[in-house]
Amino acid sequence: MTDASNIATKRLPFSFAKRFGVVVEDGEPPVVHHRDGASAETLLEVRRRLGEVFTLQRHDTEAFERLLTQAYQRDSSEAKQLMEDIGNESDLFSLADELPQTE
Numbered sequence: 001m002t003d004a005s006n007i008a009t010k011r012l013p014f015s016f017a018k019r020f021g022v023v024v025e026d027g028e029p030p031v032v033h034h035r036d037g038a039s040a041e042t043l044l045e046v047r048r049r050l051g052e053v054f055t056l057q058r059h060d061t062e063a064f065e066r067l068l069t070q071a072y073q074r075d076s077s078e079a080k081q082l083m084e085d086i087g088n089e090s091d092l093f094s095l096a097d098e099l100p101q102t103e
Helices: 014-020 040-050 061-088 092-098
Strands: 022-025 031-035 055-059
Touching: 014 022, 014 061, 022 040, 022 061, 031 040, 031 061, 055 061
Parallel strands: 031 055
Antiparallel strands: 022 031
């Protein structure tokens, strides 16, 4: 199975990926992982969005759900870490209070 660290979840919103059963993996060319039964219309929309040719990799429902979860869970973890880092910085309101008043 594909390493989830290569999945380019930023190219497709999670809601689209989940609903239509497609996830894009970076590469030359990109690989579009799709769930059994993905429609031609869905693949055409992915083609339009990517703007380049890609290869297809079909997965059964269970394998696709694991791939989808791993790919987007990684992005969620990165976002959580970013928010924690922002929280560790000085509070913007206290910084604003420290600014000298203008006359």
